[in-house]
Amino acid sequence: MIKIQNVSKRFGDYEAIKSVSLSVNHGEIYGVIGASGAGKSTLLRLMNLLESPDHGEVIVNDDSLTRLKGRRIREARQSIAMIFQQYNLLGNKTVYDNVGVPLELSKVPRQEREDRVMESLQFVGLDHFKDQYPAQLSGGQKQRVAIARALVNQPKVLLCDEPTSSLDPNTTAEILTVLKRINENFGVTIVIVSHEMEVIKSICERVTVMANGEVYETVEIEPAGIQKIDRSAQGFVERLTHGGDHHA
Numbered sequence: 001m002i003k004i005q006n007v008s009k010r011f012g013d014y015e016a017i018k019s020v021s022l023s024v025n026h027g028e029i030y031g032v033i034g035a036s037g038a039g040k041s042t043l044l045r046l047m048n049l050l051e052s053p054d055h056g057e058v059i060v061n062d063d064s065l066t067r068l069k070g071r072r073i074r075e076a077r078q079s080i081a082m083i084f085q086q087y088n089l090l091g092n093k094t095v096y097d098n099v100g101v102p103l104e105l106s107k108v109p110r111q112e113r114e115d116r117v118m119e120s121l122q123f124v125g126l127d128h129f130k131d132q133y134p135a136q137l138s139g140g141q142k143q144r145v146a147i148a149r150a151l152v153n154q155p156k157v158l159l160c161d162e163p164t165s166s167l168d169p170n171t172t173a174e175i176l177t178v179l180k181r182i183n184e185n186f187g188v189t190i191v192i193v194s195h196e197m198e199v200i201k202s203i204c205e206r207v208t209v210m211a212n213g214e215v216y217e218t219v220e221i222e223p224a225g226i227q228k229i230d231r232s233a234q235g236f237v238e239r240l241t242h243g244g245d246h247h248a
């Protein structure tokens with residue numbers, strides 16, 4: 001469960017997030033969509049305090065991240081994993097070592113580390129690539145390694161920042177299938193930021209449309225609800241995406 005309550009964030013004079021409130025249910029796959037500069041990534045980064053808010057409260061899994069301090073905040077943040085558009089793998093480490101990084105940081109003993117890394121790699125179907133380096137992999141494979149790394153600490157929440165935006169449609173579908181399996185098999189709550197309505201529609205239960213640092217609307221995506229999105233939100237999103245309604 002994630003609760004964002006009246007959260008604001010400024011970068012200098014620019015107000016990137018303007019008193020935003022939203023709530024993601026436990027076990028939900030939730031989308032955030034909007035044009036470039038709408039504040040989607042900033043909102044996502046506020047959910048694990050990669051950005052700290054100027055005002056408001058961020059609650060994840062019943063912990064108020066904005067109130068916790070020291071060790072307690074580090075523990076709370078360990079249950080929140082993140083993946084990125086550009087994968088953020090370490091080029092000088094093998095696939096195996098990349099996936100093991102979070103376990104090394106949290107000082108998990110070697111044998112347990114080995115088991116968990118291999119389990120994670122098997123889950124994304126890349127155990128036989130364990131000795132390769134990121135440069136030897138395709139974009140989809142790199143994202144699957146990043147997903148294995150995100151899973152290795154058994155997170156409750158997975159934040160995805162444009163996870164398929166550098167991938168072709170087939171690879172996009174593969175990655176979305178992996179995310180769906182993570183949600184179904186482990187009950188992980190997933191938040192996906194994307195500018196692609198097709199991605200959001202294919203996997204999310206609800207979507208928040210952001211515009212100019214604010215929530216424009218939040219709608220449900222169910223078989224019967226897709227029409228509602230088509231009428232109310234998608235036109236708006238397309239206008240934003242193609243109309244350059246950006247603050248700059």
Ligand SMILES: Nc1ncnc2c1ncn2[C@@H]1O[C@H](COP(=O)(O)OP(=O)(O)OP(=O)(O)O)[C@@H](O)[C@H]1O
Binds near residue numbers: 034039195
């Ligand atoms: N660290 C930062 N310093 C200064 N300005 C920032 C910083 N991070 C984001 N911004 C600005 O805040 C606004 C929102 O950025 P954000 O990345 O959240 O938007 P977005 O909707 O994710 O867009 P995109 O899809 O282009 O990434 C943008 O105008 C951006 O330039």
